[in-house]
Amino acid sequence: MSDDARxxxxxxxxxFFTVDRADDPTKTGSRGGGLALSDxxxxxxxxxxxxxxxxxxxxxxxxxxxxxxxxxxASATVTAETPLPLGAGFGVSGAMALGTALAxxxxxxxxxxxxxxxxxxHGAEVQAGTGLGDVVGQARGGVPLRLEPGGPRHNYVDxxxxxxxxxxxxxxxxxxxxxxxGDTEALTRAGERALSAVVEEPTLETFTRAARxxxxxxxxxxxxxxxxxxxVTAAGGDAGMAMLGETVFAVGTGLTDAGYDASVxxxxxxxxxxxx
Numbered sequence: 001m002s003d004d005a006r007x008x009x010x011x012x013x014x015x016f017f018t019v020d021r022a023d024d025p026t027k028t029g030s031r032g033g034g035l036a037l038s039d040x041x042x043x044x045x046x047x048x049x050x051x052x053x054x055x056x057x058x059x060x061x062x063x064x065x066x067x068x069x070x071x072x073x074a075s076a077t078v079t080a081e082t083p084l085p086l087g088a089g090f091g092v093s094g095a096m097a098l099g100t101a102l103a104x105x106x107x108x109x110x111x112x113x114x115x116x117x118x119x120x121x122h123g124a125e126v127q128a129g130t131g132l133g134d135v136v137g138q139a140r141g142g143v144p145l146r147l148e149p150g151g152p153r154h155n156y157v158d159x160x161x162x163x164x165x166x167x168x169x170x171x172x173x174x175x176x177x178x179x180x181x182g183d184t185e186a187l188t189r190a191g192e193r194a195l196s197a198v199v200e201e202p203t204l205e206t207f208t209r210a211a212r213x214x215x216x217x218x219x220x221x222x223x224x225x226x227x228x229x230x231x232v233t234a235a236g237g238d239a240g241m242a243m244l245g246e247t248v249f250a251v252g253t254g255l256t257d258a259g260y261d262a263s264v265x266x267x268x269x270x271x272x273x274x275x276x
Contacts, residue, residue, distance in 0.1 A: 004046040005106035006275040007099040010141060010268040011037035011084045012091035012134045013168070014243040015211030016194035016218075019184035020149035025126040026119050029149035030133040032191055033198055033207055035166060035249070036141045039265040041082040041092060042275075043099030045107045048077045055080045055096070064097040064131075067124035072101070074108045083263070087173035089245025094134030095272075097121040102274050114139070119151035141271030143207065145198060160202045163269060167255040167262035171224050172246035179220065179244050190217035204238075204251050211240030222246055231258040 017032030051069055053062045054077075065078055078100055084090040098121040105112050112120075122135040136155055137144040143160035179187075194210035212229065215221040221229075225241045228248040232239035237254020241247070248255065255262035 005103040006044045007102035008042050008275055009095035009099040009138050009272040010040040012137045013249050015240055016191050016214035018188040018191035025123040027150040027154050028126045031146050031195055033145045034137045035143055036268045037265050038268040039083050041080055041095035043103050044079045045103035046077045051075045053078045063128035064093050064125045065100045068097050068100045071120045072104050072110055074104050085170050088170045089242030089247045091134030093130040094125050097125050098135050098272050106274055115152040122151040139271050142269045162204050163267045164251045165266050167264050168249045169255050169260050169262045170247045174244045187218040190214050208238045208240050215241040
């Protein structure tokens with residue numbers, strides 16, 4: 001057993017997705033596409049008598065993290081830092097679950113494989129109701145396309161072979177549980193159409209266009225996000241809405257060109273990693 005261990009997990013912006021439920025939480029998930037971001041979550045796990053979770057200096061309750069530690073038969077102090085806002089469509093809860101799994105595996109010498117740890121984190125987030133596909137995308141890195149739902153044992157992940165600057169501008173939060181917990185039939189049909197379009201033409205331009213169309217067809221596009229996306233388009237850029245959050249993402253310099261003081265990062269190809 002080590003004194004502590006650390007992991008880095010990229011942020012993840014989902015452009016479009018489906019909702020696919022099963023009795024087994026590791027088979028429940030989503031199909032869809034996203035961007036893994038160099039702005040991510042750094043997670044430190046230190047063995048302790050009682051589990052506590054801290055994010056950016058504040059004590060937080062995070063069910064997915066607690067479920068991961070329970071699955072690994074561990075109690076620990078989990079300390080995380082991120083430049084990303086919570087609840088705004090960046091997969092922070094998924095990143096914390098996956099980062100905890102990777103770091104706890106090292107700190108407690110559990111000797112689980114990468115895919116086993118991703119499965120633990122994915123199942124924990126599904127059961128917590130905070131996400132359906134972020135963990136799988138964050139594990140893959142790059143511009144992942146999730147072609148089947150569920151954890152890595154069930155989900156084949158392809159990718160768009162591209163790397164780019166990414167800008168984002170956050171306007172507020174949206175509840176993942178409220179959206180995925182209701183009637184998702186129309187949303188899933190829209191997600192299937194978006195995924196098919198990108199698989200047929202796997203480019204960043206097609207991805208962003210499919211994301212815009214999905215947000216409209218799934219009735220998730222808010223007026224404030226619509227206004228920013230239209231500004232970016234008018235300035236000659238390419239933007240979409242991050243799922244699920246009131247956040248606009250743009251490839252290249254679209255938000256900056258439209259006059260917004262955007263945060264800047266880039267696509268992060270490696271995926272989640274342990275840092276010891």
